[in-house]
Amino acid sequence: MTGTRSAEERARDRELAALVVLARAPGLGLRTVRRLVDRHGGASKALAALRRAAPDELRGLRRGGRVPLARTVRALGPVAETAAQALLREVTEKELGVTGYTGCGEVAYPVGLRDLLDPPPVLFQCGGGELDPERTIAVVGTRAASSYGLRTAYTLGRELGRWGWTVVSGMARGVDAAAHAGALDAGGRTIGVLGTGHDHEYPAENRDLYRRMRLHGILLSEFEPGAPPTRSAFPRRNRVIAALARGVIVVEAGGKSGALNTADHGLDLGREVLAVPGRIDDPGAAGCLRLLRQGAGLVAGVQDVFDALGWLRLEPQGPQPEEGSAPVSEGPSRDMRLLGALSRGPCSPDELAVGLEMPVAKVLGGLGRLELEGWVERRPGGNFAAVGRRGGC
Known part of the structure; x- marks a missing residue:
């Protein structure tokens, strides 16, 4: 200034x-x-x-x-x-970014938040990178998570991160922390939405997670630096989590879990709401079971998420290809170029991006589609190689 x-x-x-x-x-x-x-x-x-x-x-x-x-x-x-x-x-001295809901073309303000009736006027950000609303998914759940809930949240976070999706959650103990950790361990992107100012590491047990997020993730807060945790702040945080994402996955939630509040915001915003099933006699699964009864999509693995969001589908456009031939997809030329490059030998995503002059995000998306359809396989060391399609020649 x-x-x-x-x-x-x-x-x-x-x-x-x-x-x-x-x-x-x-x-x-x-x-x-x-x-x-x-x-x-x-x-x-x-x-x-x-x-x-x-x-x-x-x-x-x-x-x-x-x-x-x-x-x-x-x-x-x-x-x-x-x-x-x-x-x-x-804020500048603390090396925080700031963006706001302005009328002068503030491009850094997340587009999904404009769907809210009460968007945060100002957002304070730690960490860099652009937010991708098309490939951001919320993974939320109870703080008092079971070992099953923690394991499922971690696995979903890791797999989503591995396929180039951004995992957004609330930095709370339990499911939130596990989902963030899974995405970070996969080298993926993850966003933590805070119910406090950036000066507070809440809960204190997540101190190591905060450190990792500052280095490799993004922390967002609508609360000014120094703002302490309050009872009303976390429901406000939940609407931001839902608005940033294409969908909300509830991993584990009791009948009164705050994660259901996030799911409700998702429904209000027209986002896809998904839930992981739990035991029918487990009170900690009551919220997820209720969502499933109400029509939420069932998640038993990351492919269920992709199916619900219409991603990673190789649907033929026009005549079906012959068995064993290259697939025809929504992005045929891109996937054909990837297959052509891999037919000459295994490559890493970075090598493909450089050689084909293609954004890494596009490469990862294409490789994800091709791997799930059986056209390529992941090799040790992170390389990919072309293979015969499952069920083909």
Whole structure:
């Protein structure tokens, strides 16, 4: 926020500071903040309009009357804006990224969060990399997980990460932590959505997981640095988890588990909701069984997830290929190029990406499709090789 910054950067700084002011203003609420930003085409314009608003107009925007109007007005003033700018400087010094729901084309703001009626006005991020809404899946469940739940969450996280999917969860003990660990161990991408500010490692038993996530994952929070855990923060976190993902997998959940809250948000947002079955006499499986009765997709392995989301299917377009011939898929030219390269000998995904001038994510997706259909196999050391199709010649 110095004089050497470009006009575009200064405009972004003003938008973010205005968003912090709006988010902090008592009585407004997140839905009102979104409506104001959308209506005025930006947070700075919305803040200016609020400062010009008549008392009755401002009173009509607020939620109820528990907060005195004078307090709301004071929270929208220049002093509050100066405090917001100080917060953003502090965030920069702590090497956190920041993005917000603005009206000036903030491309870093996750697109899925725009589906929420109450999207976080500001997000604080630790860790780099772009978020891929098309290949992000939430894996959630109870904190009091059984060994079965922990093992299943870890395996799902590992397999999803192995196939290039991003695993998003809530950094809680139990299922969440196991899913994050599985993705990290596979060298995959994972996002932890916090119910606190970035300064708090909650729960403390996940300290090592926080360290790994800062190095190899992404930590997101709508709460300012220093914000402690509160009872209301975690349900708010759950809506963000659901909005970031294409679907929500509930691994293990009792009848009142917070994971069901995440699943409900997923349903409200039109996301796919999936559940892992448990024993019918296990109270810790009651939530998953209820979801299955209500029509959630059953997950007994990672292929069930891919089937539910319509991914990794090699569906013929037009005439069926002859047995033993190359597959025809939704991405035929890409998969044919991969098979052609592998027919000359085993290669690693990185070698294929360089040799074919293809993004690594596309290579991994193609290899995943081809392996599941039996056209390629994974060799020791991470290489892939072409093989005869299962059931073929």
